[in-house]
Amino acid sequence: MEKKKDFVVRFAGEGGQGMVTAGEGLAQAAAQVGYHSQTFSTFPSQIEGGPTWCQTRIAITPALSAGDELDVLVAFNHAAYEGHKGEVREGGVIVYNSEEFQLEPDGHSFGMPFEELGKSTGNPRASNMVVLGAIAHLVNWPQSYLQDFVVARFRRGRANDQEIIDSNIKALSLGEEAARASGFNLGELASPVKPKYTQVMIKGNDLLALGAVAAGVEVFVGYPISPATTILVFMERNLTGPGRFVYQASSEIESINAIVGAGFAGKKAMTSTSGPGMSLMSEGIGMAWMAEIPVVIVNVQRGGPATGLPTKTEQSDFLAALHPAHGDQALPIIAPGTVEECFYAAIAAVNWAERYQGPVILLSDQMLSERAQNVPRPDLGKVVVEKRLVYSGNNGYLRYEASTVSPMPVPGGSGSYVANASEHDPMGDTTHRPDRHVQMTERRFNKLKLLQDSTYEAKHREAPIAVMPWGGSKGSMQEAYDILMAQGQKVGWYYTMYLHPLPAKLLEELRQKELVLVPELNYLGQFGSYLRSLGVRAESITQYTGLPFKVQDLVDQVTERVRAAQGGMVRV
Amino acid sequence: MTSKNEEYDFKWCPGCGDFGVRRSLEYAVADWITQTGQSIENTVVVAGIGCSGNMVHLLEGPQPFGIHGIHGRTLPISFGIKMGRPDLNVVIVAGDGDFLSIGMEHIAPQAQRNLNVTAIIMDNAVYGLTKGQSSPTTDMGVVTPTTPYGKVEGALNPLDLYLTLGASFIASGISTKIRPLGNLMSQAMHHPGFAIVHVQSPCTTYNDNYEILKGNPKKGMAPVAWDIPAEHDPTDRAAAHRVIHSGGIPLGVIYKQENSKPLDKRMGEAWAKARTQSVEQLLDSFLFKVS
Structure with a gap:
């Protein structure tokens, strides 16, 4: 039997039962x-309780998406079983907590008492390890894998370390025994490369914050809001020391x-928020554009509008990010597509703000913010950090005279x-003269031309039809694309973090295409409409469930659209 | 702006109180430069939206830096400037509409933080620039374009509000007493903490209350404004409360907290517990080894 190349487990239950701890532990x-592993978590907007789940995917190649179908569902209660059993693949296994409910033997599920087994080790917090022990058995993992993890996690230099390690290892073996007794097995997971x-x-959020610090952000002011809060928390802890705030x-x-004030005073300044906060910031962002002050606004998107879906994922803020304020303005937007890109996107956003002297929107997604993933440690030696042009001439300077960016005076200088x-x-000084409004409006838009030289990905450029995901949908689309390629379909691939302005050469390429398919998590097809406004024949593949795309759905959708487009292109 | 910018055509109405406030501010900034040895470019004037905010363009002589932002947000803008650059002397110029209506939500947080800035609030009890609508300090019953049947809200007492919210320096002045007002501004700039100088600055077009403030002996009108007696101890919070509630408009330093510790000092102290790490170190904290 061929070994499994990847493995998807979902832990579902009530908030507070340790689903996220178990998923991230695995x-x-x-x-x-x-x-390679990644987790995707979703939970209701409350401190404890409510339906929560965490999905972990383990693979021998970098995991690009959360995984469509479940190999294993761990159901902590009956509601979780009912709610998620439909997503278990054929041949998958459901492990349920028999203290909560019982099922008749059905050939694909088995129960064990999570809490009871956990407590029997003498450690009341060991039930998660019971579950992990059972999962390990299902894919024939050597016992050492989880044992080593337990040792690494609980060796903290405290007197009772060994006691805790022993009880957790005992819990692993109890889970393993229960799984063995059930007789279920999913086949061996291939050895890691x-x-x-x-x-x-x-x-994602932690790596984004780290990127900002690496780019030289010195002032950060934010307000708690899901799913952006962890950026503020990271900064509160770490952005300390002289010259910082x-x-x-x-x-x-x-x-x-506040960040506009700090940017004016010469600092690299940032805030982070989500949809509702973006709405409140509207006028202030307009000020930064108008007065030409470098700042970075992070918007970790959630479902909207209004309070919307605070803890679910959606890519429905693109147009609001492009035009967050009233009046003539179009904000630069950088959107990371993977956890790893969060780091580089943050650096690029700070650099852009400094280069064009204005506000930049860093547009992330809930699904990236909460995703834990193993990624290569960024190489700081390759990071390029830009600083604004600072004015140092005589007084009497005409700050806004040039037709594009000009050196910026800094208070004290x-x-x-x-x-x-x-x-x-x-x-x-304030003016209402028509010629000045023309001059200054054109100056502000001219500065965007400084941001058109960024990089992008392109594959199969010769194909007349291409896909172009943006933001956090990149991973699912990339996986779907690999499947389409394996099937021999002729479709091109384009991707960039730099959504506005688009790299000039990319736009040139896109305009040559007969069709560009844009998977995006919103109703309107926002990025697709933006591409069409730029003269690209774009069509969106939309989804607005509050959840990420499934890979198979994208394979089907792209296949169907390509077929329809090719059918329409037959010339008689 | 220097007086040479002929393109700039905004003008205050003849007799506007803001002329006097501007002169007082010029004196206070000049004093600040003399006393601290700082350059004029180390002072930043943060302007609100309204007639008074235009002061940032109308200051004469050597020019400080300025930022003329959006309505009601002088305090949060100043917050970023001052905490990003504690070396700067940050002065707010705003009116009663900007500071006490749309900007009201920002006073409490900055007062509690004791942000080390000086706010000069020009109160004419009216929205002048938009042509005479009622403001938070307009009296109950007054008819304006937006209160055509008389204002149905009471007038806010700004001094009482500042004291309640925890401002650590509160002074009250009048635009006609230019040197004394400049002196109050100087004291506010030197105060290590959140300082407000609330100024009666009448609007000759929509609410000319000079006569009410200063009185008119010929008509037998007693002045509403009165000088706070020298024996008042501004460090006594209860005494400050009594002054504010003595009726009329008290002029002088009303409250000055002793041993005021501004936010930048508090942050420095709190951070004594912080272990600042480099980006390399921070990245390493997420590192793991593959066994």
């Missing part, structure tokens, strides 16, 4: 022996205005001026 254990590079196990603001209105959110003359 991912960490797998990564520690050389697998150990990566040659050093790795970090990290979530981090603070939890009283609202998103305060956050945006020479060239004092008024940074003005009203329309202004070259000196920064």
Whole structure:
């Protein structure tokens, strides 16, 4: 029997039962022996309780998506069983907590008492390890994999370390015994191909925050909001020391205005938020555009509008990110597509803000923010950090005179001026003259031309039809694309983090295509409509469930659209 | 702006109180430069939206830096400037509409943080730039374009509000007393913490209350504004409360917290517990070994 190349487990139950701990523990254990792993979590917006689940995917090649179908469902209660059993693949196994409910033997499920077995080790918190022990048996993992993980996790230099390690290892073996007794087995998971590079196990938001620090962000002001809060938490802990400032603001209105103040005062400044906070920041973002002040606004998208779906994933803020404020403005947008890209996208966003002297939107997704994944440790030696042009000439400087970006005076230095959110003359004083509004509007838009030289991915450029995912849908589309290629379909691939302005050469290529298919998680097909406005024949593949795309759905959708398009192209 | 910018055509109405406030601010900034040895470019004027905010363009002589932002947000903008650059002297110029209506939500947090900035609030009890609508300090019953049957809200007492919210320096002035007002501004700039100088700055077009404030002996009108007696101890919070509630408009330093510790100092102290790590170290904290 061929060995399995990947393995998907979903832990489902009530918030507070340890689903995320179990899922992330499994991912960490797998990564520690050389697998690639990632987790996807979704939970209701409450402290405890409510239906929660965490899905872990383990693979011998980098895991690009959460995985469509479940090999194993771990059901912590009956509601979880009912809610998720339909997603278990044929031949998959359901492990359920027999303390909560009982099932008649059905050939694909078995129960064991999670809590009771856990407590029997003398450690009331060991039930997660019972579950992991059972899972390990289902894919013939050597006992050492999870044992090594337990030792690494619980050796913390405390007096009772060994006691805790022993009880957890005991829990692993109890779970394993229960699974063995059930007689179920999924077949062996292929041995890991150990990566040659050093790795970090990290979530998207943490890596994004690290990228910002690496890019030289010194001021961070934010307000708690799911799913962006962990960026603020990371910064509060780590953005300390001379010349730095981090603070939890009283609202998103305060956050945006504070970072505009800091940007004006010469600092690299950032805030992070999600949909509702973006709405509140609208006017402040307009000010940064108008007064030409470098700042970065991170929007970790969730379902909207209004309070919407705080803990679910959606890519429905693209148009709001492009035009967050009233009036003529179009904001630069950078959107990471993977956990790893979160780091580089943050650096690029800070660099762009400094280069064009204005606000930049860093558009992430809930599904990236909460995803823990093992990725190569970023090489800081390759990071390029940009700084704004600073004015150092005589006083009497005309700050806004040039037709594009010009050196920016910084308080304390020479060239004092008024940074003005009203329309202004070259000196920064308010004006209503038509010629000035024309001059300044064109200056502000001209500066965007400095941002068109970014990189992008392209495969099978010769194909007249291409796919072009953006943001967190990249992984699912990439996996679907690999399947389409294996099937021999003729479809091109384009991808970039730099959504606005698009790399000039990419746009040129896209305009040559007969059709560009854009998978995106929103109703309107927002990015597709943007591409069409740029003269690209784009069509969106939409989904608006609050969940990521399934790979098979994308394979089917692309296949169908390509067939329809080719049918339509037959010339008589 | 220097007086040479002929393109800039905004003008205050003749007799506007803001002329006097501008002169007082110029004196106070000049004093600040003399006393601290800082350059003029180390001062940043953060302007609100309204007639008073235009002061940032109308200051004469050597020019400080300025930012003329959006309505009601002078405090959060100042927050970012001052905490990003504690070396700067940050001065807010805003009106009663900007600061006390749309911007009201920002006073409490900055007062509690004791942000080390000086806010100069020009109160004319009216929205002048939009032509005479009622403001938070407009009296109950007053008819304006937006209160055609008389205002049905009471007038806010800003001084009482500042004291309640925890501002660590509160002064009250009037635009006609230019040197004394400049002196209050100087004291506010030197105060290590959140300082507000609330100024009666009448609008000659929509709410000309000079006579009410200063009185008119010929008509037998007593002045509403009165000088706070020298024996008032501004460090006494209860005494400050009594002054505010003595009726009329008290002029002078109302409250000054002793041993005021501004936010930048508090942050420095809190961070004594922090172990600042380099990006390399932070990345390493997520590192794991493949066995």
